Amino acid sequence: MTKPMLRRVAALGIPLLVAGLAAVPAAAQDAKWPTRTVRLITPYPTGGGPDAISRVLAEKLGRKWGQSVVVENRPGGNGFIAIDAFKRGAKDGHDLIQLDSVHLVAYPYLFKKLPYDPAKDFDVQATLFKAYMMMVVPATSKYKTVGDVIADAKANPGKLDYGSWSVGNPVHLGMEEFQFLTGTKMQHVIYKETSQLYTAVANGELPVTMGTAGTTAPLYKAGKLRFLAVTAPQRLAAYPDVPTSGEAGGPKDFEVSGWNVIAGPKGLPQAVQDKIRADIAEAVSGQDVLDRYATFGYVPLSLDRAGTQTFVAAEAKRHEAIIKRANISLD
Structure with a gap:
């Protein structure tokens, strides 16, 4: 190899080496997540079933993560108040949001204009329960x-x-x-x-x-x-x-339910996503949470990432059909 060629290879290698070194701290940072208090924003008022579940979950995750997990209730406005607070919050996973099925699979077909985009603003990290x-x-x-x-x-x-x-x-x-x-x-x-x-x-x-x-x-x-x-x-x-x-004496196989998830912002590092999913799955599998589910008549909804995507897509299609057939719309 000639000296000019060696110089070009060396020049190309420098940015690659720098990029590789830069990736090490980022990976280490992901592994240490969370590094401060995690905020779990919820559209529900205090005292109800979803709020009770979020507080049990926050307590267990706080112990697991070694950082405080605080529940912030932002009820009202069809959940839009909570969603707006989430959208303006941290994008690194230190702000999470509790969502209801309507926010993901009904409102997109009901409202002519939504103050959020389910496909762009959220990434469902864990499913919790069906009601x-x-x-x-x-x-x-x-x-x-x-x-x-x-x-x-x-x-x-x-x-x-x-x-x-x-x-x-x-x-x-x-x-x-x-x-x-x-x-x-x-x-x-x-x-x-x-x-x-x-x-x-x-x-x-x-x-x-x-x-x-x-x-x-x-x-x-x-x-x-x-x-x-x-x-x-x-x-x-x-x-x-x-x-x-x-x-x-009613329709057979007639099912009506609301369901609940925890979502984060789009684009979280895979290591952070994996940690959130695994730790929430572990938290809600405990008998104390299952007993609390039973108190409210909830049924556990435990899906992996692929299963969640399939489930949400099917629910969106079902809700779209109901809403169009009934000719329901909101401004």
């Missing part, structure tokens, strides 16, 4: 089965009310799917808060709706509500006496 819905009626209701509700709705098209707390939430979309599957037409009544909604059912003001076991359990245990069915593929372990929709 299946109970079909609920007043304890004094004439409805004893889901079949009774269907029969009355068919006999009185457009006159039977059901309620939820907004347009496009899992209850609203679930009841739209219920009407499609049963060939019925019902009237959607919107309440300002979930507490008002289920109190209205308990008082007999509203004849029927759906809700998670965690939300409706207090009134159910107080004898104010009756569970006609659970919209799940099988009965819940915490409520073994509550039949599935098919068992109660």
Whole structure:
């Protein structure tokens, strides 16, 4: 090799060597993550089931990581307040966000304009749980089965009310799917808060709706509500006496659920992502978390990265179909 050629090879090798040396500190930094307090932003208010899970998770992750993990509640605005705080936060994984299924697979088809892009702003790091819905009626209701509700709705098209707390939430979309599957037409009544909604059912003001076991359990245990069915593929372990929709005279294989995930920003180093996923999976597999899930009627949702991508894509397609069929849109 001539001297000029050697000089060119040496010149090419210098930046390669520098790049290689620069990669060492970056890799070491990734391995040490987290290096400070981690913020878990949640769109839920304090006191509810998702908030309770996030706090148990934060405590366990804090012990595992040797850094504080603080839960920051940013409720309201369809979750947009929490999402905005996350988008303006740290991009290195020290800010994470708890998201509901609607944020990822319903709102993109409901809102004409969204203040975020699910594909660009989030990378789901871990799935947590599914919350299946109970079909609920007043304890004094004439409805004893889901079949009774269907029969009355068919006999009185457009006159039977059901309620939820907004347009496009899992209850609203679930009841739209219920009407499609049963060939019925019902009237959607919107309440300002979930507490008002289920109190209205308990008082007999509203004849029927759906809700998670965690939300409706207090009134159910107080004898104010009756569970006609659970919209799940099988009965819940915490409520073994509550039949599935098919068992109660409703549509077979009728499923309605919300689900919960932890997401980070796009572009996190693979080592950081692997750590977050593995440590969250370990945390939520503990019996203490599983017991807490059962308290709220949640079912564990444990998926790896590939499984998560497949699941979210399928859920997006399903929600798109429901929303388009029902012709629902929001500004």
